[in-house]
Amino acid sequence: MIDVYSWPTPNGHKVHIMLEECGLRLGRDWRVHPINIGRGDQFQPEFLKISPNNKIPALVDTEGPDGKPISLFESGAILLYLAAKTGKFLPKSDRAKFKVLEWLMFQMGGVGPMLGQAHHFRIYAPEKIDYAINRYTNEARRLYGVMDKQLADHKYIAGNQYTVADIAIFPWLRSWQNQGIDWADYPRLKDWFDRIAARPAVARGVAVLAGARQPLTDDKARDVLFGQTQYKKH
Structure with a gap:
């Protein structure tokens, strides 16, 4: 059995999908x-044992590679683990595999952090800072443009096969409105997005815990997520 410790965020959805x-x-x-x-469950000692960076998702597989339990944190690492375990969504040939890995790293190092900052400064920051809003909105638009251009010659993000790169990127684009995006500017990416959203497994994945997440209006939750609680020693 695989135990997933998660919340309905883009990084959580990656693993569910x-x-x-x-x-x-x-x-x-x-x-x-x-x-x-929002409640601070990520700082509980039990969770920190498997996710020392106090971030979701984390995974515990009772049947690891050597038949013994294994725990993992970081969504990208979890995707690669599941690809290795099941033999799916990561090509076998080195050339194709590294093409997928570069786009997975593109998501981990670019799409996630930059769109996350766009969300924060556009939606959640207690004060509106025009420089930050413009910087991260423009970076979001640049990244969307990179992906739209890539899809001019490929059916999927890393080529003509559906892979972990698509699975990693898709959840981050579901909040395109919060990122200041107009889909009309990225028609190829919009087509890709609609095709991924229509996959039954994707629909099941994004439905996991979907009813648990509430709009962020509570001051305590804001402090837990963005305030001093983040920086205490746990």
């Missing part, structure tokens, strides 16, 4: 343990 795409079914092959990041 990957599990379902790999043919692993919630309740049969894996179970989810909600980590309410």
Whole structure:
């Protein structure tokens, strides 16, 4: 059994989607343990044992590579682990594999952090800072443009096969409105987005814990996520 410690955020959705795409079914092959990041569950000692960076998602597989339990944190590492475990969504040839890995790193190092900052300064920051809003909105638009251009010659992000690169990127684009994006500027990426969203496993993945997340209006939750609570020694 695979235990997933997660919350319905883009990084959480990546792992939910990957599990379902790999043919692993919630309740049969894996179970989810909600980590309410607005309440501070990510700072609990039990969670920090498997996710020392106090971020979701984290995973514990009771049947690891050597038959013994293994725990993992960082969503990109989890996607690669599941790809290796199931033999799916990561090509076998070195040339194709490294092409997928470069786009996975593009998501981990660019799409996630930059769109996350766009969300923060456009939606959640207690004061509106025009420089930050413009900087990260423009970077979001630049990244969307990079992906739109890539899709001019490819069916999927890393080539003509659906891979972990698509699974990693898709959840981050679901909040395109919060990022200041107009889909009309990125028609190829919009087509890709719609095709990914229509996949049954993707629909199942984004539905996991979807009802648990509430709009961020509570001051305590804001402090837990963005304030001094983040910087205390846990």
